Each structure stands twice: as structure tokens, then as C-alpha cells.
Amino acid sequence: MLPASLRYVYKTACAAVLLLIVAVPAATQEPTILRTGEPVTAVLAPGDTLRYTVATEPGYLVRGHVDQRSTNVAVRVVDPSGEAMRRVDLRDRGVEPFQFETDQEGRYGIQVLSLDETGGEFMIRVEVAEPLSDDPAELARQLLSGFAGPDSPGAGVRVWRDGETVFTGTWGMADLTHQIPFRPDTPTNIGSTSKQFTGFAVMLLVERGLVSLDDDVRTHIPELPDFGDPVKVRYLLTHATGYREIYNLLIMAGRRFDEGDHVDRREILQVVQNQPTLQNVPGEEWNYNNTAYGLAALLVERISGQSFTDFMEENVFAPLGMTRSLARPHAASIVPGRSTGYLPDRSGGWRQARDLGGAVGAGAVYASLEDLQRWAENYAAPRVGTPATMEEMVTPFVTTVGDTTTYGLGLMIDEQRGLKRIHHGGADVAHRSMLAMYPEINAGITVQGNSSIFDSGLAFRLAEAFFGEFMEPEEEPAEEPGDQDAADEEATEEGEAEPWAPTAAELAAFTGRFFSEELLAFYDVVLDEEEGALSLRHFRRDDAAMTPGDPDHFTAANIRISFERDRHGRVNAFYMDNMRTRDVRFVRVP
Secondary structure: OOOHHHOOEEEOOOOEEEOOEEEEOOOOOOOOEOOOOOOEEEEEOOOOEEEEEEEEOOOEEEEEEEEEOOOOEEEEEEOOOOOEEEEEOOOOOEEEEEEEEOOOOEEEEEEEEEOOOOOEEEEEEEEEEEEOOOOHHHHHHHHHHHHOOOOOEOEEEEEEEOOEEEEEEEEOEEEOOOOEEOOOOOOEEOHHHHHHHHHHHHHHHHHOOOOOOOOEHHHOOOOOOOOOOOOEHHHHHOOOOOOOOHHHHHHHOOOOHHHOOOOOOHHHHHHHHHOOOOOOOOOOOOOOOHHHHHHHHHHHHHHHOOOHHHHHHHHHHOOOOOOOOEEOOOOOOOOOOOOOEEEEOOOOOEEEEOOOOOOEOOEOEEEOHHHHHHHHHHHHOOOOOOHHHHHHHOOOOEOOOOOEOOEOOOOEEEEEOOEEEEEEEEEOOOOEEEEEEEHHHOEEEEEEEOEOOOOOOHHHHHHHHHHHHHOOOOOOOOOOOOHHHHHHHHHHHHHOOOOOOOOHHHHHOOOEEEEEOOOOEEEEEEEEOOOOEEEEEOOOOOOEEEEEOOOOEEEEOOEEEEEEEOOOOOEEEEEEEOOOOOOEEEEEOO
């Protein structure tokens, strides 16, 4: 147990929570104690870190912020064992918010890290430190209250069971410019949660005998290249095509979706047409792919003779009474009453974000909380589509090499504490969404937010609160490894090869300008001789430090870079790989 002087004092009568925070700057000084709601101002030197510890018991919610008055900081939260829980760096000035739940007794760290060359003043304040409620509805209000108010983007939660709405809550603003609140009927961009609608649209055509899941997709879209192995329609919907993933690919080309760069739907075809070869044999490998779902929407249009927007309205939304839903045909199309997406502005506050272009099929559906409940309930008792279609959509795909995936047709299938769960999340530039269904208890939940900082994984946290009685008990934390395990780990570490540490002269061999004919894009690899390190440079992006891995392999900004040498040992090209898009070749320019 902690000394009483370092624990929360919770006074039920006046609902006041006292929070003890000890500030320990680099230079030793007497600890500074902060009470909940009372700000503390400090000056941060360049390169310094100020550490605060929050002494608490399990089951508390802690929320606060750091106001970057004249310095740029990052905020890091660590648990009592020293494990990092989260890092926040949203803005160069203004507010950096933090929020976390405690699951053990001890001191949780809140570290304020300097990111400025000059340092400066900041203010830290803990606004809330309170026990988490046992009531699911009140817990939802607690966890989402950080989005409340006229100055915040919005968020919403909807919970249902057996055809009855259990809980609905909304917070914040759908539109900050016009001060329009986020409501249960607000159409919101659900990002990749849209994929199940595309899968369903294809299945409606299957029901009508107009297409088969085993058709070669080139039967319906003949402009696609013939790579030798046929790509079946089924593989479009199960992420098994081998096609390049369009958004990851275009990021490699320098597109800035956070700055509103547009993608035309025609580029989906162009991406595949420019692709030199498939990334995998069709059907053999699951690899999440927005290109494939864009092509699936195009297939629906080719077969039905309607735009995807019109097909969805006539065949899905209208029959189900989803009056606040729309497949947005273009990132600038009007969606009446919609929520606007927001990104944290680096100079403080918020800025509007443009939706991803070319997202039809892979995303682009706007739907309200209320409409998503109507949609989810159609799985259990289909009014549109057949029971066979619904079963096909939630049946895990088995690859041609026998691997069973956790993906059906636009839906993930797994379990949550022993309870079957069918779900899909979505993230556009500045919207977040999750729809989760629990068919064994005929229940579901959806959450939405119109800012990039909204965590849609909250749906699973709240599902445990609302449906926990139907779930298996939570697993106990794994025990610490015994002496033999530790000895085995030590022996393994001792046997590992020394990491590659190239010299400055060796690094210089990688420098130069490289060009991709596939992307029509240039990168420069540059050497900082003082630092003895390489950077990857593109004129539209900040330089990315290149971290050595195995010989001739580096990582930079979550991209793996593998260099190629000619028969004389000279570096002549490199390949980029970011998991969804692989082996994009850049040739050294003489």
C-alpha cells in the first residue's frame, strides 16, 4: 500500500477528488503537489523532461491537459511498472490532452518532454480524477465527456439488444463553424466500416444471378491487367487479390491526405495497370486492401448499370429505412446535415479536413448512429438480402493454402471474452467509426467521432460494460517468468548476432536520387555527416531518419527500405515496403 499522503482523497459528500502529483524536473527541487482542477505552471529547458507522478488506486479515470504556452512538448503517460501507455503530440502550441484509466495501484507517470530548441513555459492541469462508474451508461458519459462542449468535435455511442435501444449518447459538435451539435441522426463518415455495405451490394447481385464470387474479375472489368493467375470476385472482398493498396502506395508517391490531396476514382484502375506484377498469388494471402474494394464498387456499377450511390440508396438504404445514410460519390459532394471531420491544428485549436478521395467502395458511406442500428439488425432478421447472404458475409475466408482468416466479406469475425463478435472499424482522414455485433445475444454497439483523436476501440471497452454478464471472466495477468525462463531469454540474447552498424563511409554509398517509374516519384537519400546518419527526403514531406536494420536494409517513417546492388556491388536501386504495398522499386538516377 502507498502512504496516505500519496493517494487520492475522495470525498463523496462534496464529490471533490484530490489528486497528488509530484513534479520532478531534471534539476532536483522540492516536489510540487497539484490538486485536481488547480493548474501548475513550469518552464521547460531545451531537451529536458519534467516528470509528474499520479498516485492512485485501480479503477480511476484521469483526464487533463498540458497548455503549450511558449514551448512545444509531447506528453507521455506510463503505468506504475514503467510501461508506456500512450504518447500525445498533436500540436506545436495550444492544448495537448491526456486521458487514461488505472488498472493497478501505484504511481502513474505523466512526462512532459521538450520538443523545442529554445524551451519555454507550459501549464499542466488535471481536470478529472474519479472512480470509474459501474453503471455502463454513466461509464460511457465519463469516458466521452472529454468531447463535450461547444469547442470540441463530437462523438456518439449507440447500444442495442433484442431490437431495443439500450443507450444513446452524443457529445460535442458535428460542425464547429456553425455550432451544430453531434446528434444520433447526424450522418457521419464511417470510413472502412463501409466495406460491409460494398460486400453486401455484391452479394445482392450474386442473389440475382448476375455475378458469381468465383468469376474472374476481368470478366466484368476487362481493363484490369492479366497477371496470369485469375483474380476472383471473392478475392476483392476478402483482401486476397495481390493488388497494390492504393492509399499506402500514393503516400509513397508523396500524396498528403492530411492536407486534402485528392484521389480520383480512375486512379484505382491506373494503380493496378501500373503494377508490374501481383504482390502474391491470388487467394493465397490475406492483406488488407482498399484498391480491391474500390474495384468491387466499380463492378457493382458495371453490372447494375447504376452509380454505386444510386444502387445503395435504391437497394439498401431506402428499403431498410436508413434515411440518414449515403454513399458519398465524391469528397466534395453535399451530404445534408453531415458531421465535418477535424484534425488538431499544429498552431492550436482545430482545422477542417477533407475526406479521402476515390474512397467509394472502400469507404465513403455516411451513416447515423440510428441507421447503423437498423443496418445491424438486418443481419439477425434480414428484410433485405437472404439468410444465405448474411451467412456468407460472416463466414471466415479460407485461403487457397488452407489458412483460415478472421475476415468474411467486409467484416471481421472473432471473439471477445468468449462471446462471438462480428465487427469492422473505419478511419477516414478525420472521422473514426466502429460497428460491433454480438449475434449470440442479438446485441450490438456502434461508436462514431468526427476527429482524428477519437479512439473507436472504445466500442469494445463499452461492450464489456453493457454485455459483460454474457462474457467469460477477464483473464488474470500472466505471471512473471521464472528463473529458468529468464535464463533461457538471456541465453537467446547472448546468441543473437551483433546489429549492423554501418560507418559514415558505408552510409555514403547509399546516397543519391532515386526514381520510381511506377509512381513517377523521386526520393533523395542524404547523409548528415555530423550525425553519421541517413535521411529519406521527398519535397512534400519532412525528412525521415533512416534506421539501419540488417545490412542494406533500413526503416524510415514506418517504411522498410531494401537496397539493391549491381554485380559490382554498387547500390543501384531500393524497394519500398509498408506491409500493404510491397516491393515498389526506385532506381538510382545517374
